[in-house]
Amino acid sequence: GNSVTQMEGPVTLSEEAFLTINCTYTATGYPSLFWYVQYPGEGLQLLLKATKADDKGSNKGFEATYRKETTSFHLEKGSVQVSDSAVYFCALIRSGGSYIPTFGRGTSLIVHP
Amino acid sequence: EAGVAQSPRYKIIEKRQSVAFWCNPISGHATLYWYQQILGQGPKLLIQFQNNGVVDDSQLPKDRFSAERLKGVDSTLKIQPAKLEDSAVYLCASSRSRLAGESTTDTQYFGPGTRLTVL
Numbered sequence: 179g180n181s182v183t184q185m186e187g188p189v190t191l192s193e194e195a196f197l198t199i200n201c202t203y204t205a206t207g208y209p210s211l212f213w214y215v216q217y218p219g220e221g222l223q224l225l226l227k228a229t230k231a232d233d234k235g236s237n238k239g240f241e242a243t244y245r246k247e248t249t250s251f252h253l254e255k256g257s258v259q260v261s262d263s264a265v266y267f268c269a270l271i272r273s274g275g276s277y278i279p280t281f282g283r284g285t286s287l288i289v290h291p
Numbered sequence: 292e293a294g295v296a297q298s299p300r301y302k303i304i305e306k307r308q309s310v311a312f313w314c315n316p317i318s319g320h321a322t323l324y325w326y327q328q329i330l331g332q333g334p335k336l337l338i339q340f341q342n343n344g345v346v347d348d349s350q351l352p353k354d355r356f357s358a359e360r361l362k363g364v365d366s367t368l369k370i371q372p373a374k375l376e377d378s379a380v381y382l383c384a385s386s387r388s389r390l391a392g393e394s395t396t397d398t399q400y401f402g403p404g405t406r407l408t409v410l
Contacts, residue, residue, distance in 0.1 A: 221295070222384075267333055279399070
């Protein structure tokens with residue numbers, strides 16, 4: 179079946195540091211890939227998405243590129259802020275047949291001033 | 292536009308009791324999802340509706356869980372009877388997609404969730 183694997187957290191960084199959160203997936207067919215973010219006390223919200231190979235999703239300074247050859251969708255940001263502290267979820271929805279969304283376990287990011 | 296509404300926000304019950312959660316999606320959104328999120332894990336889809344029809348309920352424990360979406364708008368998820376392992380946050384989400392195939396690329400909008408504790 180489909181699966182999403184994220185790096186273990188928490189990831190702890192100082193402000194302005196470079197961020198990478200790894201995400202790899204297993205799926206048949208051609209899934210769409212998503213990053214959702216959950217800020218403290220709030221619901222999940224879409225951060226960015228990519229729907230086909232080599233697409234780059236970007237939003238709020240975050241980027242992720244859909245790499246079909248490595249089945250990865252790593253999240254990056256060049257300079258994190260304290261306000262980026264949240265839990266980040268990688269997810270996929272496979273096209274064709276079952277459309278069940280599959281989420282990773284989430285990676286907690288803590289950014290210190 | 293108003294977001295996805297859920298109630299109650301918190302619920303504490305004893306095992307073997309029943310509980311119901313309510314969700315009102317964003318106006319005009321055809322697709323509605325219910326997820327279970329156990330502490331430390333990602334959301335797991337329980338059931339997906341498109342309008343008032345079920346798209347997928349393969350991960351719904353049907354011996355104790357049920358859900359309905361009458362009139363294709365709001366939805367109710369019920370657990371009867373509850374077990375200790377049902378303690379989790381229950382998330383509702385909605386998206387615009389009117390066809391199952393469209394949901395693969397569509398943005399899901401999540402409600403704040405209902406935190407259920409089963410004692």
